[in-house]
Amino acid sequence: MNHEFYFPYNVKAALKNDPPGEWMPALPEGCIRLSSGYPASELVPSNGIKAAVSTLLEEEQDLPLHYLGSPKMPRLKQQIQNRLAERGMKVQEEELLITAGACQAIDLIARALLDEKVVVAVEAPTYMEALEIFRNYTNQIISIPVDEQGLRVDEFASVLAERKRLGLVLPRILYTIPTFQNPTGTTMNEQRRMRLLELSREFDFLILEDDAYGELTFDVSPLSLKALDREGRVIHVGSLSKITAPGMRIGWIAAERPFITAFAWFKKDLDHSFAQSAMAVFLESIDLEERLKKLKGVYQRKCTLLIQSLEKFFPTSVTWYVPKGGYFVWVRVPGVDTSALLPLALSAKVSYVPGKYFFSNQDEGIEYLRLSYSFESEEQIEKGVQILGNLISNHLKNHLS
Numbered sequence: 350m351n352h353e354f355y356f357p358y359n360v361k362a363a364l365k366n367d368p369p370g371e372w373m374p375a376l377p378e379g380c381i382r383l384s385s386g387y388p389a390s391e392l393v394p395s396n397g398i399k400a401a402v403s404t405l406l407e408e409e410q411d412l413p414l415h416y417l418g419s420p421k422m423p424r425l426k427q428q429i430q431n432r433l434a435e436r437g438m439k440v441q442e443e444e445l446l447i448t449a450g451a452c453q454a455i456d457l458i459a460r461a462l463l464d465e466k467v468v469v470a471v472e473a474p475t476y477m478e479a480l481e482i483f484r485n486y487t488n489q490i491i492s493i494p495v496d497e498q499g500l501r502v503d504e505f506a507s508v509l510a511e512r513k514r515l516g517l518v519l520p521r522i523l524y525t526i527p528t529f530q531n532p533t534g535t536t537m538n539e540q541r542r543m544r545l546l547e548l549s550r551e552f553d554f555l556i557l558e559d560d561a562y563g564e565l566t567f568d569v570s571p572l573s574l575k576a577l578d579r580e581g582r583v584i585h586v587g588s589l590s591k592i593t594a595p596g597m598r599i600g601w602i603a604a605e606r607p608f609i610t611a612f613a614w615f616k617k618d619l620d621h622s623f624a625q626s627a628m629a630v631f632l633e634s635i636d637l638e639e640r641l642k643k644l645k646g647v648y649q650r651k652c653t654l655l656i657q658s659l660e661k662f663f664p665t666s667v668t669w670y671v672p673k674g675g676y677f678v679w680v681r682v683p684g685v686d687t688s689a690l691l692p693l694a695l696s697a698k699v700s701y702v703p704g705k706y707f708f709s710n711q712d713e714g715i716e717y718l719r720l721s722y723s724f725e726s727e728e729q730i731e732k733g734v735q736i737l738g739n740l741i742s743n744h745l746k747n748h749l750s
């Protein structure tokens with residue numbers, strides 16, 4: 350059978366890209382996982398969720414296991430609405446859609462707003478799974494660089510002006526992770542946030558704001574683009590993955606009503622009413638503010654230790670950005686192809702993500718790597734960075750001599 354025959358052209362085009370998840374090969378037993386962008390086991394509230402599930406089933410028996418889920422589900426929406434309001438984002442019930450994680454949110458947005466003629470602008474580097482999603486819908490992706498202060502909004506303005514002058518199609522959506530970006534850990538400063546919103550009016554595009562790490566600040570979180578938006582141009586995506594449990598798959602989209610209607614149209618009931626019901630009960634059983642305080646303390650300590658270890662064990666030619674929140678440190682290793690080095694690192698039982706996977710044009714990321722401090726203990730972080738530092742020093746010595 351000619352299986353290809355059955356795929357429409359857009360699926361054939363998408364299947365030519367790297368397969369999803371290709372950025373991380375299987376990890377050896379006992380590997381120190383500086384690649385993993387998810388919480389450590391002890392930070393996942395398994396007992397709290399277990400208690401919430403048993404409360405739910407005791408109180409409601411089979412109800413939460415039906416398509417419609419528990420009558421408590423609207424309370425999850427209410428909790429998220431309250432939390433968003435506390436962060437300066439006042440959204441009505443009809444302006445909020447609960448999704449199976451931020452990833453489903455991005456996929457729904459892409460599905461409703463993109464086709465192969467639509468140009469999407471992304472940060473370079475950016476979250477690789479978002480890139481994978483966009484590539485499933487369009488090949489017209491333009492990349493705008495990020496520096497220590499986040500997206501280079503000035504550069505974006507020049508690209509927009511130049512495309513307009515040349516009569517090229519303008520991007521209709523910009524995807525940005527303005528706060529504690531994945532992979533760079535950087536945060537867009539306020540001046541750039543304001544300028545970006547101005548540009549969105551001037552050049553008539555939407556901003557897809559991915560705020561997956563927005564709550565995980567070591568200091569104060571900046572106001573989100575959504576909180577600063579006066580025109581309804583920002584489609585805000587959030588997630589409970591990084592602050593509760595990623596496997597529960599709870600995320601959301603906050604946006605103007607017509608957009609939410611379209612996203613809900615495609616979502617149907619493809620998310621998990623049971624997980625949402627359990628999360629509603631779990632969130633009611635905890636003090637989220639306290640939980641966040643604890644998480645921020647843990648991540649800040651781990652981040653500080655990772656940075657100190659880089660200073661101690663990495664050659665002086667290596668540079669990085671110091672994050673103010675989130676999960677990641679973005680490292681530049683001049684003269685080293687970080688994908689070529691990965692097999693050696695894995696044999697030495699340390700993992701990282703090579704930089705190239707975070708770029709639409711992979712050549713741009715050759716000398717970079719992403720380290721995560723979310724998963725491993727402080728002891729393992731220090732050990733892992735030491736092993737990597739030795740590997741890099743030896744590699745540079747061998748290649749310079």
Ligand SMILES: Cc1ncc(COP(=O)(O)O)c(C=O)c1O
Pocket residue numbers: 386449450451452453476526531559561587588589590595598599600
């Ligand atoms: C920037 C960014 N957005 C979204 C996600 C995925 O979030 P979720 O687990 O809610 O799908 C991640 C997870 O790594 C991320 O880094």
